[in-house]
Amino acid sequence: MESSVQPASSSTLYRSRITAIGSYVPERRLTNADLERMVETNDEWIVQRTGIRERRISAPEEYTSHLCIGAVQQLVDRYGTMLEDVDLLIVGTSTPDFAFPATACRIQAHFGMKQTTSFDLSAACAGFVYGLHLANGMIASGLHRKALVIGADALSKIVDYTDRTTCVLFGDGAGAVLLERDDSDASNPQFIAYTGGTDGTGGAHIYRSLLADHMEGSPVNTNGKLVQNGREVYKFAVQTIPKGVNDLLSQTGLSTEQIDWFVPHSANLRIIDSVCEKMGIPMERTLHTIEKYGNTSAATIPLALEEAVREQKLKDGDTVLLFGFGGGLVYGGLLLNWKAISPKV
Incomplete structure (x- = not known):
C-alpha cells in the first residue's frame, strides 16, 4: 500500500492542533479507608502528605492496552472521529502489556488502523508530554498528518501493596488526544x-x-x-x-x-x-x-x-x-x- 504522506520540502513547516480528546479509568475505587485495612496508614496521614483520597484500580485481567482502548473509544464516540487515516500512534507508558510487542501495536490492531507507525515511548510520568512534542514535530516536518497520542499506566500491577510509602500514591488510567495537521492559520499555532x-x-x-x-x-x-x-x-x-x-x-x-x-x-x-x-x-x-x-x-x-x-x-x-x-x-x-x-x- 502506498503512503499518502508526501515528503516536505526543506522550507516547509506545517502546524498541528489537538482535535479530539478522551479518557478512561477503571471502575474499581481504592479509597484511603481501604488502604487502612491493608497497611499501617490512615486517611489523615495520606491526605496531609499527598492530597489523595482515592485511586482507580484495574481488574485482574485489565491491562494498559485495555485502558488505552477505553480512552480512544471515548474519543471516537464523543467526537465522531475516524481513525482509519491515523498514520502515527504513540503510547507513553511505563507498564506495557508486554516487553514486546508494543502496547501501541495492540491499539492499532483493535481499531484496525491500516497505515500507522506505532510504538511505545518510555519517559515515565513525562511520557504524554514527550509524546505530544514528538508527534507535533513529526507533523510539522510533513512526515505525518494525523497522530494519536496516549498516556496510560496500570501502576497497580507493579505497586508493592506492603509498602505504605508507595502504595498510597498510585492508580490506573489513560488519556488520549488526536493531533492533526492544521493549515487554517499558520500565524497562530497551537x-x-x-x-x-x-x-x-x-x-x-x-x-x-x-x-x-x-x-x-x-x-x-x-x-x-x-x-x-x-x-x-x-x-x-x-x-x-x-x-x-x-x-x-x-x-x-x-x-x-x-x-x-x-x-x-x-x-x-x-x-x-x-x-x-x-x-x-x-x-x-x-x-x-x-x-x-x-x-x-x-x-x-x-x-x-x-x-x-x-x-x-x-x-x-x-x-x-x-x-x-x-x-x-x-x-x-x-x-x-x-x-x-x-x-x-
Whole structure:
C-alpha cells in the first residue's frame, strides 16, 4: 500500500492542533479507608502528605492496552472521529502489556488502523508530554498528518501493596488526544514552545528493575515492583519545574500572569502546592486529578485536560502550560495556545 504522506520540502513547516480528546479509568475505587485495612496508614496521614483520597484500580485481567482502548473509544464516540487515516500512534507508558510487542501495536490492531507507525515511548510520568512534542514535530516536518497520542499506566500491577510509602500514591488510567495537521492559520499555532531535559544520575530515585541488579554500582530491588525515594523526587520536582517554566516563558516573552491554565503531572498535591507558590500561579488556575485518581503516571496530564474540556473550563485562545516529570529523571514542558474542540455528541 502506498503512503499518502508526501515528503516536505526543506522550507516547509506545517502546524498541528489537538482535535479530539478522551479518557478512561477503571471502575474499581481504592479509597484511603481501604488502604487502612491493608497497611499501617490512615486517611489523615495520606491526605496531609499527598492530597489523595482515592485511586482507580484495574481488574485482574485489565491491562494498559485495555485502558488505552477505553480512552480512544471515548474519543471516537464523543467526537465522531475516524481513525482509519491515523498514520502515527504513540503510547507513553511505563507498564506495557508486554516487553514486546508494543502496547501501541495492540491499539492499532483493535481499531484496525491500516497505515500507522506505532510504538511505545518510555519517559515515565513525562511520557504524554514527550509524546505530544514528538508527534507535533513529526507533523510539522510533513512526515505525518494525523497522530494519536496516549498516556496510560496500570501502576497497580507493579505497586508493592506492603509498602505504605508507595502504595498510597498510585492508580490506573489513560488519556488520549488526536493531533492533526492544521493549515487554517499558520500565524497562530497551537504549539508555542517546548523545554525538556534529563538527569540520569537520579535514576535510582524511582525505578522498576526487570533485568539489572545494580545501578551506578549500587544494588537495586529486582522483584519487578516500583521503588521510589519520595523525598528525592520531591526535591527534583520543586527545583526543576520552576526552572523549566521560566525557560518556556523566556522563549515566548510571557509572564506567569499570562498563563491561563497550568497542568502539571499529578504526582502529589504537596509538590503542586509548592511549585505554584514558587511561581506565583494560583491553585485555582491549576488543573489536576490527584484527589480522585492519585498518581497515574503518564495519564495524569491528559486526564486533567479531558476533564477540563468536558467541564468547559478551557476556552479558545487560553494559554495552557503542560509539565511532566518523573523517572529517569526526566522532565518536559509544553506551552500551548488552546484551540477549542467541540464534541459531536
